[in-house]
Amino acid sequence: GPRRSSPQLYCELKRRTRIRTVDGTEEPFSGLGWDRLVPSLPLRTSQYQSCAVVMSSGAVLNSSLGGEIDSHDAVLRFNAAPTRGFERDVGNKTTIRIINSQIVARPRHQFTSSSLYQDVTLLVWDPAQYSANLTQWFQKPDFDLFSPYAERRRLRPQQPFYVLHPEFIWGLWDLIQDNTEDPIQPNPPSSGFIGTLVMMSLCDEVSVYEFLPSARHTDLCHYYERHRDEACTLGAYHPLMYEKMLVQRVNQGNQDQLKGRGKVTLRGFRRVRC
Ligand code: NCC
Numbered sequence: 001g002p003r004r005s006s007p008q009l010y011c012e013l014k015r016r017t018r019i020r021t022v023d024g025t026e027e028p029f030s031g032l033g034w035d036r037l038v039p040s041l042p043l044r045t046s047q048y049q050s051c052a053v054v055m056s057s058g059a060v061l062n063s064s065l066g067g068e069i070d071s072h073d074a075v076l077r078f079n080a081a082p083t084r085g086f087e088r089d090v091g092n093k094t095t096i097r098i099i100n101s102q103i104v105a106r107p108r109h110q111f112t113s114s115s116l117y118q119d120v121t122l123l124v125w126d127p128a129q130y131s132a133n134l135t136q137w138f139q140k141p142d143f144d145l146f147s148p149y150a151e152r153r154r155l156r157p158q159q160p161f162y163v164l165h166p167e168f169i170w171g172l173w174d175l176i177q178d179n180t181e182d183p184i185q186p187n188p189p190s191s192g193f194i195g196t197l198v199m200m201s202l203c204d205e206v207s208v209y210e211f212l213p214s215a216r217h218t219d220l221c222h223y224y225e226r227h228r229d230e231a232c233t234l235g236a237y238h239p240l241m242y243e244k245m246l247v248q249r250v251n252q253g254n255q256d257q258l259k260g261r262g263k264v265t266l267r268g269f270r271r272v273r274c
């Protein structure tokens with residue numbers, strides 16, 4: 001697509017990002033009573049002033065950003081990324097956690113018992129095929145998220161827990177493709193990109209940490225594991241490079257903040273006037 005300037009790109013992102021969760025009104029979910037299973041209150045947009053999005057990147061180690069991260073009104077983290085033992089670098093406040101379907105489906109993540117997934121708002125997603133309808137997705141998800149979701153809703157009805165709608169996920173993919181010269185692979189965007197756009201919808205200002213790599217960049221995949229693979233930062237399955245180039249184009253912060261802190265500053269959609 002054509003290369004848009006930053007203000008135009010902000011308008012495009014704002015116009016095309018409509019958070020959508022499975023609300024139980026569509027088949028097959030309506031037939032399964034999901035309209036009563038999902039939280040009665042939808043996820044509310046524009047509810048925070050300042051927000052932090054903390055990527056799980058190894059480069060956040062030795063950043064000493066914990067205090068700065070926790071000073072935001074809301075903090076978003078991903079998948080199994082812990083805070084315990086890493087407070088100095090990543091803080092300890094978690095408001096929302098975005099998890100992929102592996103977290104709820106794979107026993108090793110201990111979704112039911114782990115404290116990582118309690119006392120926070122949870123958003124889960126699963127990569128349906130681009131053209132699949134909800135019934136096809138329900139029959140063949142990447143990882144079965146549907147039964148653990150239903151079980152958790154019954155067990156903890158007070159916890160705000162939503163399933164992101166595949167149309168929202170693929171709408172973000174379309175957004176990346178339409179603003180990228182190359183044809184990108186038809187795989188869904190990473191949790192990090194999904195979370196960044198979710199927070200632009202929920203917050204007036206968003207600080208994103210270690211998505212665009214700082215001077216600490218490393219092949220260490222996650223700050224909480226020893227595993228090394230530079231594909232974690234550069235992308236393999238997810239169109240991560242293109243996600244990062246798009247975020248770079250809307251960064252309002254300066255190079256010092258990026259190199260020193262791995263920090264990108266984004267305007268929330270409420271503050272974007274088109
Ligand atoms: O690794 P993951 O993501 O949990 O990281 C969350 C987000 O942080 C950004 N990131 C991470 C590491 C790094 N070195 N640089 C980064 O920029 C990315 O934006 C990433 O999305 C996912 O997107 O859900 C992902 O999940 C893992 C894995 O499933 C979970 O951690 C649970 O164990 C995927 N890895 C595998 O499936 C092996 C990963 O591809 C994407």
